[in-house]
Amino acid sequence: MVCPSLCTQRTFLDAQKAVIEDFAMNKNKKEREFYSLDVGDSTFTVLKRYQNLRPIGSGAQGIVCSAYDQNLERNVAIKKLSRPFQNQTHAKRAYRELVLMKCVNHKNIIGLLNVFTPQKSLEEFQDVYLVMELMDANLCQVIQMELDHERLSYLLYQTLCGIKHLHAAGIIHRDLKPSNIVVKSDCTLKILDFGLARTAATGLLMTPYVVTRYYRAPEVILGMGYQANVDIWSVGCILAEMVRHKILFPGRDYIDQWNKVIEQLGTPTQDFLMKLNQSVRTYVENRPRYAGYSFEKLFPDVLFPADSDHNKLKGTVRCVA
Numbered sequence: 001m002v003c004p005s006l007c008t009q010r011t012f013l014d015a016q017k018a019v020i021e022d023f024a025m026n027k028n029k030k031e032r033e034f035y036s037l038d039v040g041d042s043t044f045t046v047l048k049r050y051q052n053l054r055p056i057g058s059g060a061q062g063i064v065c066s067a068y069d070q071n072l073e074r075n076v077a078i079k080k081l082s083r084p085f086q087n088q089t090h091a092k093r094a095y096r097e098l099v100l101m102k103c104v105n106h107k108n109i110i111g112l113l114n115v116f117t118p119q120k121s122l123e124e125f126q127d128v129y130l131v132m133e134l135m136d137a138n139l140c141q142v143i144q145m146e147l148d149h150e151r152l153s154y155l156l157y158q159t160l161c162g163i164k165h166l167h168a169a170g171i172i173h174r175d176l177k178p179s180n181i182v183v184k185s186d187c188t189l190k191i192l193d194f195g196l197a198r199t200a201a202t203g204l205l206m207t208p209y210v211v212t213r214y215y216r217a218p219e220v221i222l223g224m225g226y227q228a229n230v231d232i233w234s235v236g237c238i239l240a241e242m243v244r245h246k247i248l249f250p251g252r253d254y255i256d257q258w259n260k261v262i263e264q265l266g267t268p269t270q271d272f273l274m275k276l277n278q279s280v281r282t283y284v285e286n287r288p289r290y291a292g293y294s295f296e297k298l299f300p301d302v303l304f305p306a307d308s309d310h311n312k313l314k315g316t317v318r319c320v321a
């Protein structure tokens with residue numbers, strides 16, 4: 001039997017090698033012709049094969065445009081990483097995203113089609129462009145819609161398939177949130193933005209403050225060191241938001257985020273408290289005691305009209321909760 005952790009390590013190293021080769025190959029290609037255009041505050045300098053650039057999104061790492069790829073004869077998304085080498089954190093983020101996208105091959109994880117830099121030498125090397133499959137919208141837009149049971153469970157199912165695949169490869173995403181999940185009008189779904197993902201094996205001294213607040217698991221909020229199940233917490237928060245059309249734990253800040261969790265789910269058990277380090281435990285123990293809300297209060301019947309197919313959803317949400 002092949003040891004899964006060795007397998008993962010090997011895949012990771014292969015992907016690293018492939019990324020370096022890609023850059024080297026691009027360097028030798030005759031067709032390295034670029035053109036520049038302004039997109040918002042940024043300038044995109046892309047290969048001529050990519051035409052009709054239009055901004056479609058932005059985040060902490062950079063700006064994303066849709067474009068038409070004349071070589072592949074299809075639409076693509078191009079993400080320009082903003083100043084990826086400005087400091088070690090940005091460089092690590094960029095590197096992780098690139099290698100993990102290259103390494104993972106699954107229909108519910110965004111696929112990397114190309115990667116290039118317009119700079120011609122290592123000395124000038126400054127910008128990284130990632131070319132991906134193009135999707136239609138992110139989940140923030142979908143959450144506002146009234147989805148039937150079939151569509152909602154299909155979205156949830158695909159999210160879990162993507163996560164299962166990542167976890168099997170020892171990768172924790174750590175930043176699952178609606179803006180990092182993209183969908184097509186045919187209801188297919190892909191997870192993206194691996195800037196904060198890391199392989200589980202390296203995570204002994206893990207950075208707190210990694211998941212966007214609302215979707216942060218208690219382990220992350222309380223700096224406990226975490227495992228792959230922090231991603232499942234995020235999936236639960238996203239599902240609840242799709243059902244209720246509002247954020248489940250809308251914390252105003254770091255402290256308020258924890259208050260929102262305990263008010264609704266109740267004060268954690270003694271077993272849980274024992275896992276906290278002393279200063280955090282003292283803080284948590286000194287919070288007011290909460291019994292937590294009942295399932296009916298969190299997800300009232302009015303969200304699941306009895307005469308509709310949506311009623312089946314209640315069972316699904318109960319199972320996840």
Ligand SMILES: Nc1ncnc2c1ncn2[C@@H]1O[C@H](COP(=O)(O)OP(=O)(O)O)[C@@H](O)[C@H]1O
Nearest residue numbers: 057058059060061062064077134135138179193
């Ligand atoms: N492949 C894609 N297809 C469609 N939209 C995308 C794609 N990639 C990114 N986007 C849009 O751009 C936004 C920012 O992309 P993301 O990779 O999350 O960047 P950041 O790392 O800066 O957060 C996403 O929320 C989404 O709306």
Ligand SMILES: [Mg+2]
Nearest residue numbers: 059179180193
């Ligand atoms: Mg993002």
